[in-house]
Amino acid sequence: MWRPRLCFYQRLSVSLVTVFFGVITLFAVASSYLQESVTREGEQRLHLDLAHHLVHDNPLLKTGVYDYDALKNLFHTLMLLGPSFEFYFVDTQGRILTKSAETAEVLRKQIDLKPVLELLEDSSSLPLYGxxxxxxxxxxxxxxxxVYNGDKLQGYLYVIIGGAQYDSIVDSLKKNKGIQQFAMVIVAGTLFLFFALMLLFRVFTLPLKRLSDDMDLFRNSGFNLASSGVSLLPWRDDSRNEVQRLGHSFNEMLKHIDLQWEQIKSTDAQRRTLLADLSHDLRTPLANLQGYVETLAIKGESLGAQERKTFIAISLKNLHNLKRLIDQIFELAYLESGxxxxxxxxxxxxELLHDIAxxxxxxxxxxxxxxxxxxxQINTYVSADIEKLExxxxxxxxxxxxxxxxxxxxKINVSTVQDNIQISVVDSGVGIANEELAYIFNARYQASNTERDANSHVGLGLAISQKLVDVLGSSLTVESELGCGTTFSFSLSPVKN
Structure with missing residues (x-):
C-alpha cells in the first residue's frame, strides 16, 4: 500500500497545526459550554422565585385550581407580558393539565417531577434542567x-425560562450578518495563523533540512568528504540554537571521519608495502638457507670438511637473520596491538646504562x-620497565x-630537563638528511645514506623503539645534520624522595 512520505518539516507542521486546531476547538467548545452554563445559571437564579410569586399573588392559584380555562387565559396573558416564559400546570404525577402554549406545539403530556422536587428542596446547585x-x-x-388546595397538594406551577419563542429569536440573531462577519473574521484569523505557523516552522526547520541533506550527500558518496559535495555550512558551536550546535558537531565529525579515512588508506598502503617488503626480506634468507641445506643433503660426504663447515656457517647466519627478522615483525605487531x-x-x-654500554x-x-x-647525577633513580628501556x-x-x-x-648523556631525566644517544656518524627526518620512524624506512654491513637489516628497529618509548610515557625525538652525527632523545620520570 502506497503512503505519501512527508519530510520532517511537513510532519511537524501537520502535527502542530492539528494539535493547535484541536486545542482551539476544545477551547471553543469548553468556552461555549461554560458561557451557556453561566448564562443559564444567571437566568435561573434571576427568575427562581417567579413561580412562587405567581402562586401566592394570583387568586386562581393561591387557593387551588378550579377553572382550567381561566388559568389557561392567565398563562396566555403572562406569556404576552413575558415572551421568554412558558407556563404549565401539572398534577402531582407530572401530567400537564393546562398550559400557555397551543396543544399542537406540546410534544410531551407529562414532565419529570424529579428535577422539580430537587429544585424545591435545594436551589443552591444551579443551573438545574427540567x-x-x-x-x-x-x-x-x-x-x-x-399549588395547594387547602392543605392538599394539588399540583405544581411549572415555568420554562427561555421558551421556544425565545429560542427562535436567539437563533435568528445568530444568523445576523454582523455575527456572520465576526465568524468570518475568526476563520480568516485562524487561516492566517495557520500559514504564519507554517512559515515559522519552515524557517525553524530549514537548517535541519540542510543538515539532513548534507548527511545524505556524505553517506551516498561512500563517506568521502572530497567527492560528497557537502557544503560544510558555517555552523556555530557557541549558539543557543541546538541545530547550530548540531551542525557544528556534524562538520567536526565529517572532518574527523575524513581524516581517519585518509589515515586508514595511508595505513593500508603502508601495510601492503610493508608486507611486500617483509615477504622479500623473508624470502632472501629462507632461499639461501634452503639452497645450502639442500646442497649439504644432496652432496653429503662428497663435500670436504672445510666446505661443509663453510656451508653450515652460512646456513646458520641466514637462519639467525631469518629469526631476527621474524622476532622484530612479531615485536612490532605486539606493540601495535596495544x-x-x-x-x-x-x-x-x-647503573643500567653502564651495563648496556x-x-x-x-x-x-x-x-x-x-x-x-x-x-x-650518578645516583638518579627512575621508575620504568627495565626490559623495554633496555x-x-x-x-x-x-x-x-x-x-x-x-x-x-x-655518548649516552643523562641530564635533567624540566624535572624529567632526559636520555640521549649522541653519535658522530653520517647523519640524516633534513628531508628524511620525518620518515625514519616508519617501518621499513632506511635513509639513503644508510651504512651497509654483513648483517641483514629490515628497518624495524626505530619503529619498534618509538612505540616502546610511547609505552614508557615519553616520545622519541631526533636531531641530525648530514655528515655531523645524530642525536636520539627521550625522557623518564625520576623517583621523588
Missing part, C-alpha cells in the same frame, strides 16, 4: 412552585669507536655503531 414539553429530548431551566603490560620498578639509571664495548672497539656514559637503548646503540665510521664517538 423537561421541555415542546421537545422530545431537550431539557431547559425552569422555575416551579407547589595490549602491553608494563612492569615498572625503581632502579639506578646510570658494556655489552657493546666489543663492537665499538672493533671499529675503534669511543662509547661513554655521561651523567650529571630494548630501546639496544636498538639505538646498534644503529649508532652501524652508522658511525671508525674513530668516531658515541
Amino acid at each position: 423537561t421541555d414539553p415542546k421537545s422530545q429530548n431537550r431539557d431547559k431551566i425552569f422555575s416551579a412552585a407547589p 595490549h602491553i603490560n608494563l612492569k615498572k620498578e625503581n632502579f639506578l639509571l646510570t 658494556a655489552k657493546f664495548k666489543i663492537k665499538a672497539t672493533e671499529k675503534n669507536i669511543s662509547l661513554t656514559v655521561q651523567a650529571e 630494548r630501546v637503548l639496544t636498538n639505538l646503540l646498534e644503529n649508532a655503531i652501524r652508522h658511525t665510521p671508525k674513530n668516531g664517538t658515541i
Whole structure:
C-alpha cells in the first residue's frame, strides 16, 4: 500500500497545526459550554422565585385550581407580558393539565417531577434542567412552585425560562450578518495563523533540512568528504540554537571521519608495502638457507670438511637473520596491538646504562669507536620497565655503531630537563638528511645514506623503539645534520624522595 512520505518539516507542521486546531476547538467548545452554563445559571437564579410569586399573588392559584380555562387565559396573558416564559400546570404525577402554549406545539403530556422536587428542596446547585414539553429530548431551566388546595397538594406551577419563542429569536440573531462577519473574521484569523505557523516552522526547520541533506550527500558518496559535495555550512558551536550546535558537531565529525579515512588508506598502503617488503626480506634468507641445506643433503660426504663447515656457517647466519627478522615483525605487531603490560620498578639509571654500554664495548672497539656514559647525577633513580628501556637503548646503540665510521664517538648523556631525566644517544656518524627526518620512524624506512654491513637489516628497529618509548610515557625525538652525527632523545620520570 502506497503512503505519501512527508519530510520532517511537513510532519511537524501537520502535527502542530492539528494539535493547535484541536486545542482551539476544545477551547471553543469548553468556552461555549461554560458561557451557556453561566448564562443559564444567571437566568435561573434571576427568575427562581417567579413561580412562587405567581402562586401566592394570583387568586386562581393561591387557593387551588378550579377553572382550567381561566388559568389557561392567565398563562396566555403572562406569556404576552413575558415572551421568554412558558407556563404549565401539572398534577402531582407530572401530567400537564393546562398550559400557555397551543396543544399542537406540546410534544410531551407529562414532565419529570424529579428535577422539580430537587429544585424545591435545594436551589443552591444551579443551573438545574427540567423537561421541555415542546421537545422530545431537550431539557431547559425552569422555575416551579407547589399549588395547594387547602392543605392538599394539588399540583405544581411549572415555568420554562427561555421558551421556544425565545429560542427562535436567539437563533435568528445568530444568523445576523454582523455575527456572520465576526465568524468570518475568526476563520480568516485562524487561516492566517495557520500559514504564519507554517512559515515559522519552515524557517525553524530549514537548517535541519540542510543538515539532513548534507548527511545524505556524505553517506551516498561512500563517506568521502572530497567527492560528497557537502557544503560544510558555517555552523556555530557557541549558539543557543541546538541545530547550530548540531551542525557544528556534524562538520567536526565529517572532518574527523575524513581524516581517519585518509589515515586508514595511508595505513593500508603502508601495510601492503610493508608486507611486500617483509615477504622479500623473508624470502632472501629462507632461499639461501634452503639452497645450502639442500646442497649439504644432496652432496653429503662428497663435500670436504672445510666446505661443509663453510656451508653450515652460512646456513646458520641466514637462519639467525631469518629469526631476527621474524622476532622484530612479531615485536612490532605486539606493540601495535596495544595490549602491553608494563612492569615498572625503581632502579639506578646510570647503573643500567653502564651495563648496556658494556655489552657493546666489543663492537665499538672493533671499529675503534669511543662509547661513554655521561651523567650529571650518578645516583638518579627512575621508575620504568627495565626490559623495554633496555630494548630501546639496544636498538639505538646498534644503529649508532652501524652508522658511525671508525674513530668516531658515541655518548649516552643523562641530564635533567624540566624535572624529567632526559636520555640521549649522541653519535658522530653520517647523519640524516633534513628531508628524511620525518620518515625514519616508519617501518621499513632506511635513509639513503644508510651504512651497509654483513648483517641483514629490515628497518624495524626505530619503529619498534618509538612505540616502546610511547609505552614508557615519553616520545622519541631526533636531531641530525648530514655528515655531523645524530642525536636520539627521550625522557623518564625520576623517583621523588
